[in-house]
Amino acid sequence: MTDNDQLAQRYADLLDMDASFLPLVGELDAAAAPYRTLEPPPSLDQAIEQLSRQRTRATTNRPRPEAIETEPPSAAPAKTRHILPERLRGYRHQLLGMAAAIVVLVLFAGLIAALLRGPGGQDRLGAGVTASPTSTSQLPTPNADGGYHNLSLAQARQLVAFPIIEPNPLPDVLRPLPDDSVAVATIGSPGSTQANYVAFSYPAQDQAERGVTLVQTTVQTAAPADDGAALHWVDQNGEPVTVKYKQLILNRVSIAGVTVTKLDTLQDSGRVMYATWQKDGVSFVASSSLGPHVTAAVFDQFIAALIAPGTTMATPQATAVTPALPHVCEVREDSVTFAQAQQLAPFYITDPTWLPSYLVSQCVIGFREGETPDPSAQLLIEYGPPDGSQAYSVQIVEYTENHGAQPSGIPSALTIAGHVVAYSVTPVGYGTHSYFVWHDQGTIFQLDAMLGGPLTEQDVERMIASMLGGDEGAAGSSPVPTPNANGSYINLTLEQAQQLAPFKIVMPTDLPLWLRYGGLSLSIPPVAPAGLAKGVPNIANMTFGSSDDPHWFVAISEIWVGAQPPGTPSALATAASASGTPPVPTDHALPPTFQIGGVTVTKEAGTNSAGDPIASYEWIQGKAKIFLAVAHFDVEHEPDIYNMIASMIAQGS
C-alpha cells in the first residue's frame, strides 16, 4: 500500500469531499505526526500523582457517607460494579476504620481540649466570653453588675431561669464548648437573683477562624435590630452596641415551625451572619464571621441543630425577603449554582441584573483556587451564547479587597453608573478582547469580554452598569442613536435596534464556527409605507463574514410587512423550540421549499454577477419578511444555514 493509499484510507472523510485535498492532507498529517509521539514532562505526572494523593487524604479527612455505602458511585451503572471491586471494597473498609478512629480522636480531642482549654473564637455578640480554669461546682464571685464570666455550662444552668440549649450535633468544623467559657448576666433587672442572659462560643477547628457565638436570653434588645445602615443590640453588660455594615441581606426561614431571621452582612472585617429566633419564650442569637470552614452552610447546620436537635438538616428553604440573586443558570459539571456559591463565598455575589437576550448565564461559577473556597477565593461567573458555543463570552471574576489587589496599569478608564472602571481593549485573532476592572462595596470585579457575534462593548458596559445599580436604560456610553443623512442607523446594538424597529428583530444564535457577526443597521424608508409612521425604520440589515475568507458571508434583511399575512402560523416557534435542536438535513441539499417549526422557508439558488454561487432563503416571521442570503454558496454549508434559520425561527415573533 502506498503512502497515498494509506492517507486515502485514514482520511477518507476529507478526501471523499474533495480528492484534491490529498497533498495538503498529506502535509498536515506529516506535520501532525511529531505531536502524536510527544510525551508530557515527568514532573507533570508527579504533580498529578500528588494531586491524586490529595483526594485520598481529603476523603480520609472528610468521610463521605455515600462513599461508605455499598452502592457504587452515582455515575457508575450497576452492572459495572466489577470494575475495581477490590479497590472500592478496600476503600470502604478504610473509611469504616477511619470513621471509628475519628470517633476515638474526637473523644480524645475533647479530653485534650478540657485539659488545654484552648482559646475560642469570638464574634461581636457575646464578646468577653473567654476561658479560664474555674471548673468547680462552686460559683465564682460575680462582677459589679452581678454577671459572671468563665462559668461552666453546668454552673450557668444553676443561674438562669430557662433551659440552656446546645446544638446537636455540633457541626464537625466546630470544636466542643471549652470548659469555663460561659458568660451569664442579668440585664435590665437590678437586684434580680435570676440571670436572663447567657452567651458562649464554639471555636472553629481551624484556629485561624472564628467560630460561632450563641446568646440565649429573655431580653428582647439583645437581638440585633437593623436601621438600614447598622445593627444595634445590647451586650451582656446592658451596653448598646452598634455595628455598621456595607451590605445586608435579610432572609426569613422556617425550621421545624420556628421562624428564623437571618441577617447576612458585609462588614469591614468580612461577611458576618446573624440569626435570631424565639422558642419557648427565649430569644436565641447566633453569629459568626464566615471563613473557609465556617461557611454559611455550616452556620445553617448549627441553627438547625439547635432548633431541631438530632437532625443534620440541610440548608433550609428560604423565603427571601430580599432576593439575593436574580438569575437562574444551568449548572455544568464544573460549576455550582449561585445559591451554592453564595453559601461558600465570604462576600456577596453580584451578577448583572441586565443581560442582552443573546447572552445567557452558563452558570460556570467556580472558585479559581483550591478545592474548597477560602477568603482569597476568586469567584468566576461565565456567560455565553444560548447554544453553548464559544462564539462570544463574558467572564466575571469577583474577590474581596481584603484578599487581593486590584490590577493596575490598565491604560484607560470609563465612568459607568458613577463608578470609575479601568478599561482596555485588545484585538485578538478572532475578535476583540475587552477587559474591565472596578471595585464596589469591598469587592473587586474583573470582567473579560470576548466580543463577537451580536455581543458589543455597549452591551458589556450596560451589564456593568446593572451590576453597579445604575440606570440600565441609560447605562454605559451607549448614546441614543441618530440616523445618518441617508436615513440609516449604523452599528446598532440589538437592544437599540429593537427599541427603534416596529417589529421583533431576530438574530441567529446558532452560528457556524467560522462566521463572525459584522454589524446591524436600520433603514428608514424615504416614503413611509401605509401603516408605518414617517421616520420609523422598516428594514433591519445584519451581516456575518468569515475571518479568513472575504468571499464567504451571510447577509440578513428583515423587512417590516405589517400585520401577519393570513395563513402564517401564529405559533411560529412552537415546533422548533420544543424539540431543542431541530433536525439537520442529512443530504446537505435543502429543497426549494421546506418547513422549520411550522414556518415555510423558500430557497432560491443561483449565481451573482461575478458568477459566484449564491443562495437565498425567505420566510415570514411575525411582522417581518426575512431574507437570508449566502454568498459563495456551497451545498455543504446547508446544515449550518439550516441551523441559523432554525435558531431565528425558534425565537418566535
Next chain:
Amino acid sequence: MGRDMMEPGSTVSAISAEDEAALVAAAAVDGEAFATLYRRYRLPIYRYLRVRTTSDEDAADLVQQVFAKAFRALPEYEERGLPFRAWLFRLAQNTAIDASRCKHQTVPLDDLSRAREPHVPNEPEARALQADALTRFQQLIAPLDAERRDLLTLRFVHELPTAEIARILGKQDAAVRAQLKRALTTLKERQHDR
C-alpha cells in the same frame, strides 16, 4: 506489562463505556482511580494543548489546570450525553481559551509547581529539531482562526473521527464535516496564492 488495545488513531486504550463510567465514578472519591484516569488521558490532553501553546512548559501548565479542574469537578460529574473524554477535551478547550485571554488571572496551584519545569530533550540539537518539528503543524494551520485550528488539531493530531469532534465541540456531525472542508479549502487557496 502488555499494552491495552488502543482505539483507532488514539492514545487512549479501549475499554467499554460502562467500565469507563465506573472508573470515572471511582475517581471522584478515590485518588488512585483519579491517577488511573489521568494516566489514561494525559497524552491526548497534553498533545491537544501542546498545539495550542508555544512551549512544553505552557502545555504542561494547562494540563495541570485541566486535571485540577477535573479533580474538583468529578464529585459532581454526571454523564449527561457528553462522554467523559469529550467532557475532558471541552474542559481543556475552555482552559486554553481562558489562558489565552486571561493570563493575568491564572493562579497556579502551589502544590503543582514542580510540573512547571519544561520537558525538553537534553541535547540542544535534538531540542532544536523537536521544536522545528512541532512548529510545522502550527505554521500550517496558522492562517485559520482558532476554532478551525482546533478542528484540524483534533482531526490530524488526535485522528479523531468527525462524530467525536462534533461531540467535543457540541456541533452536528455534518456541520463539522462542512467546517473541515472549509478549513482545508482555505489552506489550499492560501498555498495556491503563495
